[in-house]
Amino acid sequence: MRKLSLAAALLVGSAITAPVLADGHLQIVEGDPLELTIQMNHARYPVYEEDWPVEQKARELTNIHLKDVTVGANMRTDENTGKTEALNLMLAGGNIPDIVGSSRIKDFVNQYGPEGAFLPLNDLINEHAPNLKAYFETRPEIEAAIKAADGNMYYIPYLPDGKYGRAYWIRTDWLEKLGLEVPQTVEEFEAALRAFKTQDPNGNGEADEVPYFARQWPELIRLVTLWDGRSSGSDTYHDFYVDDGQLRHPYAGEGYREGIKNLARWYAEGLIDAEIFTRGSSARDFLLSENLGGATHDWFASTSGYNKLSSEIDGFEFKAMAPPASISGKRVEEHRRIPIKPDGWAIGGTNEHPVETIKYFDFWFTEEGRRLANFGVEGMHYDMIDGKAIFKQEFLDAGPVNRSLYQVGAQLQGRGYFQDYNYEIQWSNEFALEGIALYDEGDYLIDQFLGVAFNAEEQKVYDRYWGSIRDYMLERQQGWILGNGDVEADWDDYQAQLKKLGLDDVLAVMQSAYDRQYGG
Amino acid sequence: MVQGNTPAPGSAIESVEDTPDTLHDTFTDSRGSRLYDHFKREWQIYVMLLPTIVWFLVFLYKPMYGLQIAFKDYSIFRGVANSPWIGLEHFETLFSNDQFIRAVTNTIKISALNLLFGFPAPIILALMFNEILHATYKKTAQTIVYLPHFISSVIIAGIVITAFSPTAGIVNTIIGWFGLDPVYFLTQPQWFRPIFVGTGIWQEAGFGSIVFLAAIAGVNPSLYESAVVDGANRWQMMWKITIPSILPTILIMLIIRIGNIMEVSFELVILLYHPATYETADVVNTWVYRQGLQSGQYDLAAAAGLFNAVVAFVLVMTANTLSRRFSQTSLW
């Protein structure tokens, strides 16, 4: 944090169209701008670009200048390490910048914050951040979710907006061709899939249709919800879930057993992609464009886009359908947008301007700041029309909107901000919007488990047992689906083995952490 | 020698005879100055040696300092030095874990299969190349078998997954010709090891044959001519000349290979295995990756790595000793 020389300040000032400090109500420091160093990492933007228009605008409004000092890069895509590689590198390097923003920052700050690597934010927020304070007052569960085991908050999260993530999708043109209605129950769903397999809806004379497929094989396991089972408690696969204040693991429940038994049957009967475990991320692209795939469970936005295939495949129509009713009649969409992500930013333990920094964080929760984070710069990327931020047409036309926004420094998930779903609606296609409307008609979503922060003892127990348990669960799960063993016959042994591997201990520490965090 | 400076009467003649050397020695003979002379004379050689020494220091010896985290409750923030000692706790964690034991067993089994089938493969290939007389054909064949080595593991895995796919894979297509049902090979635990070892051979046998081809090229051609005149056929020449001549190379490569027995090609396992095949596919490195690194337990990972290194060290020492005793060939 060096003070800029006067000359440099003038230079920066002259580069910006509007006069510096023209309207000072968001200004955090007087006079010379304050420079804060930042490390920001995300697979899509490996460093913090100082010439992003959004950063330039933020400088103009707050008089705080972020200087990029990012080391390393989170370029790998594996779930955990890949996303925090740069953080580890930064910490091992010994220099912690004033602000650290990253994907998957939560566990990281909750582990190293109490050791002194990051500043606790509670008092700073209470005293200096009215907007953040107001937000957390309205959303106490968010505040609870980001707390570390010592009760402190160490990061300001990226808070996604909107409810829906994934949905059930089906080839409605095939249904029509075979004279079927959109399935409303698990039995009808099974019948539809079987019809896809046996009645040659793609009309090529071969039974090469793949009735149910998925890009991520756990989306097959998701179907156990059709037998009242659970597959995950959050938007992370294989996660714990909360049942009436009690933490449980979905892969140890009765509904799961029933679901696996039936999914194994579906698999044996060819209703499920034979290569579900190895097809990988290109499954959707390949099976839909080859006119082979019948149904899947995938994201609204990206999946709806495949309807453009209708120009190549006659009649192609891939529409969202409401979750089929389970055997007990419940309609559940287990996946949803989680209200809070483990991504965001934190204040480095050696920051000499914590007050200014928290004020800066607070700025992004002001109306202007939130709009800046969501839509970019007014007049450049969007215009205000009837009090609403509307993207300029040329901006929408310039390619994938998400990417365009990253490129100007907006919608950065390494920044703590509150997303505005309106940004997405403006470029969602009609099939996605139609699907979302369909899901809005019912009340299919269920509560999410927002995670816990362990203390050192709990962490030790969790680390010691959980990896083995998870491996064992997945190993058996795939085995049963593939027919290597029968879930009914193996179930008691399975439960005994889970106990032996320490599932009860893991659940106990989860529970104690949960009780502490969410007030039992 | 220094004594020469004050000659005793009896040694006078000797000192006279030694004059040129003694004079020189009297003034310069200390160990330090001799070393100085040596370096002054041979400094170019040491400059050439320097990069290797630096490489060893920076990439092998310095990291050894970090090995201590295997015995510590390591926190990146606190650093190696400031993390508290916890003794053998990580090793207890490892050996009380059935899956780790299973991973060790799997590692050894896969390595043993690799040794059994993967080690002779490049030798056989090299011998076969050696028998090809047509130069263009030989070069083409060599290039083709070298190629897979230069393909990244990710692509190799893609090829394997495609080849063994139950719906479109070539293997199942062929099985289909015989009227048999397709097999979903990559999810069957009993198929993982054959496929993995086979893939390894396909990828590396060609490139591995280079060292043996070089050894064969080093065999004196008149040995073969002499054998031809003596009436040996090609088969006899291979067994009685080629193989004995490259035996030292084979043994050295074998020792090195044994030293790497705990190092199963980690990326390829990661890319090819699934929970359904953990039973046979999970090796120490993948286990460490999942348990240690994915959850940031560097200390546990270091403990497993140290265990690997110790096992490999013992194995390579044993192999080296045996080889030295029985064939007079050894790494050191």
Added chain:
Amino acid sequence: MSGVNLSGIVKAYGAVEVVHGINLDVAEKEFVVLVGPSGCGKSTTLRMIAGLEEITAGNLMIDGRRMNRIAPKDRDVAMVFQNYALYPHLNVADNMAFGLRIRKMPKAEIATTIADVAEILGLTNYLERRPADLSGGQRQRVAMGRAIVRHPKVFLFDEPLSNLDAKLRTQMRAEIKRLHNRLGVTSIYVTHDQVEAMTLADRIVVMNDGAIEQVGTPMELFNHPANTFVAGFLGSPPMNQMKGVLTEHGAKIGDTEIKFDGFANGQAGRDVIVGIRPEHVTLAAGEQTSALPIELDLVEPLGSEALLHARFGNDNVVFKADTKGDIQHLSGVGEVYVPAPLIKLFDAETGHALNAKG
């Protein structure tokens, strides 16, 4: 007929012909040496006889059988290689037994054969050693032993002594000669060393540039070289060769006339090359000698003789002279005397001898 016969043997690699049609008859039990500068095709010829190189054209007969398409092992020849070609992983006994085992000779017979041959070669105490533990001469003997145990019709030697030092070479040369006298096997021996050729051969074949220059006994070749090449190749130091012109009574080299009779009649004015062997001159005038004025450069004493390096007109010449125990008297030599009957004449253009059979 027995022995080895080559008729019109040609070797070509693609378009490049390296041996241009060789005709040679080697009689049974004869020791024939192929000698010539490197690259003259002598080794290639030997390897064709062994069967290690294919014969492009011509006929190769061994013991009356045409051998062109016969595999090496069925030609009943044994070969000794320049670098011995010993198997480093086998001991001496196994090295010698190699060919016999390949031929499935009974074990007991192998053992006695090897014992006999080892005895002949003085290797009995070394049978258990590996080649790496032997001296150069011993290795050479093992290589020969390996050939001998086979009892072949023909021995082929490919420069077998060239890896030995000078002293050992002299010694082994004699051993080879004795061995041949004892075993009496047809032998063809390739070398680039004319001393080896002279000492070993029953007959020498001088080769150059893929063709035979001359065939004959060592003394025939020494005394009556068929051309300037042979004259220059055999003998140490080689024959002095000087350009000259025939006159009525001899030949004129520069301003000096050398007199000899009986040849120049009617051919005066013809360009020739005059050849004088270094050892044929004398320091004192005698009968039928011509004086050759020289400018002495250097005297190299060899013991009983000395080499006189000198200039004669535009040519550098070398002569030999007796020292009689002292070289002082040689330092003032201003002319040497050439005896007329020993002068060789060659055609200046073709190099062929003009007075070959004197």
